[in-house]
Amino acid sequence: MKQFVIPELGENIQSATIVKVLIKPGDIVQQDQSVLELETDKATIEVPSDVSGKVVEVKVNEGDQVEIGQLVFTVDADGAAATAPEEKKEAQPAPVVEAAAPAETPVPATSEAPAPAPVIEEQVAAPAPVVNTPVAGPKVIAVENQPPILQNAAPAAPSVRRLAREIGVDVNQVKGTGPGGRILLDDVKLHSKLMHQQRNEAQHIRAEQHQQPLPDFSKYGDVETIAMSNIRQKTAEHLSHAWHTIPHVTQFDKADITQLEEFRKSYAKTAEKFGVKLTVTAILVKIISSAMKTFPQFNASVDMQNKTIVYKKYFNIGIAVDTEFGLIVPVIKNADRMNIIEISKEINALAEKARNKKVGVADLQGGCFTITNLGGIGGTSFTPIVNSPEVAILGVSKGSIEPVYINGKFEPRLMLPLSLSYDHRIIDGADGIRFLRWVIEALENPMKLIIEG
Secondary structure, three states: OEEEEOOOOOOOOOEEEEEEEOOOOOOEEOOOOEEEEEEOOOOEEEEEOOOOEEEEEEOOOOOOEEEOOOEEEEEEHHHHHHOOHHHHHOOOOOOOOOOOOOOOOOOOOOOOOOOOOOOOOOOOOOOOOOOOOOOOOOOOOOOOOOOOOOOOOOOEOHHHHHHHHHOOOOHHHOOOOOHHHOEOHHHHHHHHHHHHHHHHHHHHHHHHHOOOOOOOHHHOOOOOOOOOOHHHHHHHHHHHHHHHHOOEEEEEEEEEOHHHHHHHHHOHHHHHHOOOOOOHHHHHHHHHHHHHHHOHHHOEEEEOOOOEEEEOOOOOEEEOEEEOOEEEOOEEOOHHHOOHHHHHHHHHHHHHHHHOOOOOHHHHOOOOEEEEEOOOOOOOOOOOOOOOOOOEEEEEOOOEEEEEEEOOEEEEEEEEEEEEEEEOOOOOHHHHHHHHHHHHHHHHOOHHHHHHO
16 A cells, blocks of 8 residues: 655645645556646646555545645555556546756646647656654653653753753754754754744734724625635735835836837847747846846845855746736746747746646746836836845836937937836945946847847
């Protein structure tokens, strides 16, 4: 008898909601066959099986909230072999899946953009968490006011353990800085301080979200109340956290893209031969990935707990996509290594996946900088919120023809409004405008990318 449990779904994802259960008792399950459809705080994904056999019992239902490592179903491995060939043919075949990045949990093409590539790459399902089965042995008797002696206990002196108990710290969760990782008194104190900071921060955010109860709107007319989806809930929590913890500054400017627009139109047919549309967003992805090499503080994250700054040596650009079920930010990996046609293909594929709820968790992780383009809708400027733990985001509004004074006379020029929001803890105002001017100069003179990028 084999068990299938909820595998690792991605970084910082501990639970998910079951949208669909794709198997039932008596079904024959093959390895890599999709068995569940889950909605996490980042995406809706299909989960493949890492076991094969005849389903004996299903332990979950649609709508259940499940956690990593939770038992989903059991299979009889011998049952599949004993099944008649005709019965096997009725088993659902494994769907086309995409390979996830090695560092991430393998995620198949999901219900949160159909994968454009016809190539099927084998995925290795995440290993099931080790389940510790109680083994008969000597009985551990706890002495009054003393914890039981455990195997693999954290290396700490009795005085350190006593302090941890007194201030409510689990000593096994403390990172030791002493010789051989031994936990010191200062380690316990620092851990306690960080716990309180995180708790206070979370309480502050919750207090903001629940500061004032809503009035009874039904007194004034008909209303409809709909529960937030997981994606909408997490978006609200994430943006509240970002707004509360990041000191935002937004810098506004305009780029004269008259020449760029002529360039874009002249290469439109070339792009169509590759099956893509050449857009300003694709060009901006290339420009931003080059600008971050000149201004490395824009490709960083601030770690206030350890008082450090993490500088990244890779260049992944997130593109905010408006969908009917909420804002999704799929990430273009290694954008600096792509040409604009390749970037355009990747944007189209990820946007389509996001809108069709087929985006995988791995597609949403690893971003260094975000671009949000509202130009197709309208507006003259806005103040985008930094997508923590990134430190900057570029907002793009609708371009328009404006009179610009050039060489003693006004000329009609196509001007593109840009809004750069950044984390003032690491980026100073002067660096903010230097970065934005670099981007604008690259938009106005594409040769800058060839010479400096």
